[in-house]
Amino acid sequence: MSQFSINRRGWLSAAATAVAASVVLTGCAGSSSSTESGGAEPQTIRFSFSTTNPADTFIQDTTAAFEKAHPGVKVELVKLPAETLAQTVTTQLQGGTATDVISVLSGQGQVGAMTGFAKAGLLLELNDPELNKALPDSIEKLFQYEDKLYAVPLASMPAGLIFNQAKAQELGVKLDNTSTFDDVLEQCKVARDKGVSLTALAGTVPGNPGILAMTLASSTVYGPNPKWNDDRAAGKTTFSQEKGWQQALEGVKQMFDSGCFQDGAAGAGFDVLISSVGQGKALGFFAPGGAAKSIADGSKGAVNPVVLPMPAPDAPETYLGTTAELALSGNAKTKSPKLVKEFLKYFTEKEGAEMVAKGLGALPVNASDYPLPASYEPIANLYKEDKVRPLAQTEWPSAKVYDSLGKGVTAMITGQKSAEDVLKDMDSAWGN
Numbered sequence: 564m565s566q567f568s569i570n571r572r573g574w575l576s577a578a579a580t581a582v583a584a585s586v587v588l589t590g591c592a593g594s595s596s597s598t599e600s601g602g603a604e605p606q607t608i609r610f611s612f613s614t615t616n617p618a619d620t621f622i623q624d625t626t627a628a629f630e631k632a633h634p635g636v637k638v639e640l641v642k643l644p645a646e647t648l649a650q651t652v653t654t655q656l657q658g659g660t661a662t663d664v665i666s667v668l669s670g671q672g673q674v675g676a677m678t679g680f681a682k683a684g685l686l687l688e689l690n691d692p693e694l695n696k697a698l699p700d701s702i703e704k705l706f707q708y709e710d711k712l713y714a715v716p717l718a719s720m721p722a723g724l725i726f727n728q729a730k731a732q733e734l735g736v737k738l739d740n741t742s743t744f745d746d747v748l749e750q751c752k753v754a755r756d757k758g759v760s761l762t763a764l765a766g767t768v769p770g771n772p773g774i775l776a777m778t779l780a781s782s783t784v785y786g787p788n789p790k791w792n793d794d795r796a797a798g799k800t801t802f803s804q805e806k807g808w809q810q811a812l813e814g815v816k817q818m819f820d821s822g823c824f825q826d827g828a829a830g831a832g833f834d835v836l837i838s839s840v841g842q843g844k845a846l847g848f849f850a851p852g853g854a855a856k857s858i859a860d861g862s863k864g865a866v867n868p869v870v871l872p873m874p875a876p877d878a879p880e881t882y883l884g885t886t887a888e889l890a891l892s893g894n895a896k897t898k899s900p901k902l903v904k905e906f907l908k909y910f911t912e913k914e915g916a917e918m919v920a921k922g923l924g925a926l927p928v929n930a931s932d933y934p935l936p937a938s939y940e941p942i943a944n945l946y947k948e949d950k951v952r953p954l955a956q957t958e959w960p961s962a963k964v965y966d967s968l969g970k971g972v973t974a975m976i977t978g979q980k981s982a983e984d985v986l987k988d989m990d991s992a993w994g995n
Contacts, residue, residue, distance in 0.1 A: 609638075610663065612666070622919075649675040656680055656894070663894050664894070665891070672959030672964060686894070698715075715907050715910055716887045718928065719885055721939065722777065722851050723883065736754050742874060744814060744876045748821040760844065760845045761823045766828050766829035769970045772815070777968075779814045780807065780811040780875075781882045785884075805986075812982035847871075851925075853924040881950070883952070960994065968989055
């Protein structure tokens with residue numbers, strides 16, 4: 564999920580960009596070194612990838628479409644296990660054995676994020692002006708280092724509650740896009756009375772409790788102040804001083820106390836998320852929106868979850884968190900830099916971007932007229948009203964901050980830490 568988990572680099576660290584239901588792309592051994600110096604470039608490049616859903620073929624299909632549009636070009640695909648994503652990318656890039664095209668996470672706030680690789684000189688600079696133009700101003704800095712582009716996004720996904728609405732209605736659980744935080748707590752109790760939990764939580768994987776906290780903070784912190792990270796970097800505030808962060812973490816604890824999570828949530832892994840919903844033991848879980856498509860595909864249409872916005876305690880308005888974490892980069896040592904750039908550009912152009920978005924159950928980052936997937940219907944109004952905020956951990960200075968959040972949430976629901984303790988840990992991990 565996540566790389567990807569989604570990615571695992573943050574909440575995507577076990578699945579990279581999405582929880583166990585999202586696609587993850589990663590680097591693999593087998594590329595050789597070179598530069599953009601003279602001579603004809605090899606017209607074969609290697610691209611390694613991984614998907615958590617064996618039935619997904621959109622990466623293969625998009626690659627085949629690129630080859631068809633570029634006669635004589637060959638892109639060799641190597642499929643890898645999603646669980647090895649973060650370590651594979653880091654180890655092979657540092658060892659000089661990564662493929663020509665690799666997967667990274669955007670920004671710098673997660674393990675395997677682009678900035679660290681670019682700073683170390685391991686990524687190919689994407690100096691094609693057309694690539695820069697393809698990125699919306701609101702997210703372009705997440706793919707740049709020192710104002711130079713080193714990665715392109717695969718898609719944009721909302722982060723919310725992946726919810727089995729049909730099963731909920733069958734049980735008399737009433738939750739929709741108009742529900743308040745108090746409604747959520749009440750419906751958690753209703754679900755428990757019916758023998759299920761409203762949500763499943765993978766407490767052993769920091770990224771999953773982390774994304775829950777971030778969805779709440781989208782409304783309590785970043786909705787009112789989209790520039791909060793800038794204020795934190797400038798020393799104008801801290802996590803501990805921010806009332807909105809206190810609200811978000813206390814909201815998670817309230818959910819736990821109301822029985823919103825399954826029994827044993829603190830010790831559960833990613834596998835519990837999908838299996839709990841599939842087996843009817845839980846009605847949903849927190850993840851990027853592509854997980855809804857993965858469940859629908861995996862059940863062959865028997866289960867068709869929707870993405871619900873997550874209201875936050877004492878927040879006057881609900882904002883939707885979104886993620887454009889999944890990205891592709893070129894290996895600085897590729898022998899075919901021009902071809903790699905052309906291949907990456909294809910993922911930003913209409914045909915390639917829409918093929919990937921459809922396969923992921925996501926949205927192209929730069930296509931405002933792209934139709935929302937059916938599972939996004941409950942959040943359509945938030946897009947129309949511009950109540951959308953990027954999940955902010957991609958701008959944090961290191962993965963330690965997000966790791967402190969995710970681990971801290973688990974410690975908090977088990978009574979080992981308070982919300983104040985977690986926020987102090989995050990401030991310490993920030994470093995100033």
